[in-house]
Amino acid sequence: MWIRAILVAVLVCLLILYFLKRLQTQKKYPPGIPLYVTLVKFIQAGFRIQPDSLTKLAKEYGAIYTVWDYNMRAIVVSGYEGIKEVLIKHSEEFSGRPVTPLSRAVVGDKGIVASNGHIWEQQRKFGLVTLRKLGMGKKSLQRQIEDLALQLVETFARENGQPFDPSVHFFSSVAKVICALVFGHQFSADDEEFLKLMQALNFGVHFGGTFFHLLYEAAPWLMKHIKGPYKEVYAAADVIFAQARKEIEMHKTKLAGNDPQDFIDYYLLQIEESKNDPTSTYDTETLVHCISEFLFGGTETVSATLQWVLLLMVLHPDIQEKVQKEMEDAFGSSRSINYEDRKKLPYTLAVINEIQRFKCVLLVSTPRECIKDVTVFGFHIPKGTITIPNVHSVLYDSKIWETPQKFNPNHFLDKDGKFVAREELLIFGAGARECLAKNMAQMELFYFFTILLKAFTFKLPEGVTEVNLDPAGGVIFYPQHYKICALPRVH
Template sequence: MLALLGLAVFLLVWGLLRFRRAISKLPPGPVPLPLLGNLWMLGFKMDYEKLIQLSTTYGHVYTLWLGHTPMMVVNGFHAVKEALVHHAEEFSDRPNVPFFEDLWHSKGIILANGHSWRQQRRFALMTLRNLGLGKKGFEWRVQKEARTLVEIFSATKECPMDPKSAMYTCVSNVISAVVFGHCFPVDDVRFHQLLEGSETIAYFQGTVLGRLYDSAPWLMRRIPGPHQNVFEQYRNISNFIKEEIATHRKNWSLDEPRDVIDYYLSKMLKVTDDHNTTFNEENMIQVVFDFFMAGSETTTSTLAWALLYMLENPDVQDRVQEELDSVLGCDQPAHYEDRKRLHYTNAVVHEIQRYANLVPGSVLHACSRDTTFLGLPVPKGTVIYPNLGSVLYDPEHWETPQKFNPGHFLDKDGHFVSKEMFVAFGTGPRVCLGERLARVELFVFFTCLLQNFTFRLPEGVTHINMDSILGSMRQPYPFKLCAIARER
């Protein structure tokens, strides 16, 4: 017993000494606890506001420990730009996050690294261009789904409704046309199961259970719980995508690819003799899922915040409608090109994204080699958390960062001005792949809704819950509104 006790004490002291040596090689930060690290300080969630508060004590760059894993937090516009742009070569990797590694095995685009990431991302960018992303012909797809959304809202007859489900369906059908080559009926049961599974996965990783999974994967893999449902949901989604791929193989034409799956099948055929290729069916499934989840979740959540902000700021809603009526008239739908004439509306759309701060920390980065950053040591493998929320709320660059203020994007003459510190889509080599599509969707859906409806709280409701559900992104709590048809 004495020998075992002595061994335990020795191992504990040895572990603490190793821990202290590791801490000394990293940027300073709050003292971590054994096993838990600094997770307890964050409530086991990546709370960007708490991370900003810690920067007042430890500076723009500091280290937090996620259990036994060090994470360098980067705050403020200049530090984030320095990390993601000027140190892009060292900080463009993705870390080995146990939950995502067990779920996706580093496949696809979003969480891949090295040769595989470069090949898959290059393919994705080229395919989006070939499919006409950014051209007027493609915008027709967005306009069509926006009109469908108007019809769904109109059918409520101005009664209280939760708008998210309808928006989720219509937004997801845009990206469905891109990856699958077709849309789904709004009442399609399998499609809604796909949406539910995608939403579950997007939400889980940012929760307390997600943090616990990453801290103790060896334990979480072996016990039941909601995390096991996430894996089941992903298996269902993978089977859905496999069925779509099988259908494409039956009807596929090499000379006339119609969507992402067709282009991927064509690419696989062309590289069959390339031993270094990463184009295979496993990567294809994950690329399709990456497209679908990224193209559905973020835009839908941003539109939900947009309607909440209109409920909270009816004067802004009125002014947007006045501009739409005076510039476009009553019946002409807004096109993305119209943003150049709709200065105030364009400013409102940008302010919605800034204030919503949908993905406060981007997706985690990792350091690919030992380096120094702003004079501080950063060992290879260190997780990098670029706190985009600290940029979008940076008081040095925004007049009223904690308030919804479209004036942030207007000059003294009321003309729209772009801002370098508008990093809602990230920055650097890992900038959001679907940024162009998201910009078109947000502008077209938002203007179409405000041309057709005025949004009000249900009768008797006086309080708007502006708190957020913090998962992998900031989502609003469920809410109801009334879509009041405008007289045309």
């Protein structure tokens, strides 16, 4: 009997010591809230992530606060100064990428976006150099994007001015840009493999940020007991990986000498050149993950932004007309517009940038992980802490933007009407982990926007007077499904 009493006493003492240690550890972190509280708020919001969710918490807990559970700590940083401090001033310290339970199960730690340490440094450097070689910002890539934008004009024209949903067309066109860059060829719209790839990518986009996604991250130990949609997640990933492996094998048989044509060609040559280097991280499986990252990351954000582009244009016909007039005044009605010409279109650039600010498709910049102890604004942030930059808090800050809650292209124009790039537009991240394909994304938005508005005037269907501007649920903020009419312009 006394042995049992001693064991109980020892257990109680150990539990007390454990909780005292946890309380002491928590004092080192910024003030914050348990993870279950954020999950409750998520449920109260109808199982949807709201754009201002983290900003509301920042008003309650401060510009830097902690979200924690029994085995995880994450700090959320809000406000421009705080995010600049983390992403730019302490870029090296916050250059890690956290591996979440779901990402570990699906993609592991390979590729560029998901990797860390030497693997990440080598893969990112290779990615940047290769994208430049493939024409990042040069005419070869411009031509491919322009051609696909012109194909989209033909697709819209076949609607004959009748109401249609542009979302599938945008997703398909942007995916073709990435396929051309990575695979070296485009798929036809009805290609069975392309349709399967599109379906898998689309599922991944809309699964992110859902209740089941957050549940997986919060309680991965439950997953073996709950079937849910997780098998579909794995199946979608398998489709993307299988297509990548198929393309790699095709490239191995066709690659001739030193004449690479696309990302896979360059990577296969790099594998061959590095085969005797013991520090090399280049291998076929890492290439598979690099391809999946390009497909997923390069498709979702640009296609979502393009959907907001047309929706905002039909809601602001005066701005749409002003963009069209600027293009005509600068280049006439027939001449095509090159990317180098963009400086002659200050108002058009301002509109594109304001769309990205006003309807940013990401709630946060891609999370980082602290790779060494660091102090930020007086708070000690230990190594291994997940850091989440709250981009929304900057894009809607009344101290930065004159009318943050309104769509206002003047945010990017000076008093003389000249375009002003704003460093506060943090949609591509900053520092060591800034988006690898930032230039390509900007080029896509410019070409699709100008070519479509040059060809059409976009209007709401007859009888439609109201449009829901609340984003659909998910980690990517797509607009609610809508229909528009593309009316050919008479030149």
